[in-house]
Amino acid sequence: MNSETLYTAFHGNTRIITDTLFKVALTIKEIDNHQSNILIFNDQTGQQIDLDLSGSEQDLKQRYAEIAEVKKVGRPKLGVISREITLQQKHWNWLDQQNASASAVIRKLIDQELNNPASESNIMLAKQAVDRFMSAMIGNMPNYEEATRALYQGNKTVFLELIQDYPADLKAYLEQQSAHAF
Known part of the structure; x- marks a missing residue:
């Protein structure tokens, strides 16, 4: 699946732009600094969002450019975040029989689900x-x-x-x- 989330802005019934959040914000700022009657949607979730268009183009870039959140636990440079999961014994037994680590097997299963639009x-x-x-x-x-x-x-x-x-x-x-x- 596409890792970069896209957003779409509408002015009334007219689509203005579909792009990254930064590019949507920049386009809207150029069109209308007050955002009158402009609605922005996250294409993945359908949720409506509001943007702060104050400041310069650099301010918008700092505010809305896709930046990976860095956490101290896990391997943050690789995008790995450590959390606890709870499984039944039969699940742990199955994971123990796999050729890779439990984490690698679970990541692979989740990736398969994420990449299957028919699931x-x-x-x-x-x-x-x-x-x-x-x-x-x-x-x-x-x-x-x-x-x-x-x-x-x-x-x-x-x-x-x-x-x-x-x-x-x-x-x-x-x-x-x-x-x-x-």
């Missing part, structure tokens, strides 16, 4: 992200509730039919974001 958990996460966006952007539009039901029922055909008459940018974004929800 049950990733499909549900995709549906929830689309739902959050829909609630914020089209909650008052016709067919909103029916489209939400079709989304959670996994009925792609009905979902696409119900959003057919939405403004072009909203419809295109919903089609793109819902690709892994079905």
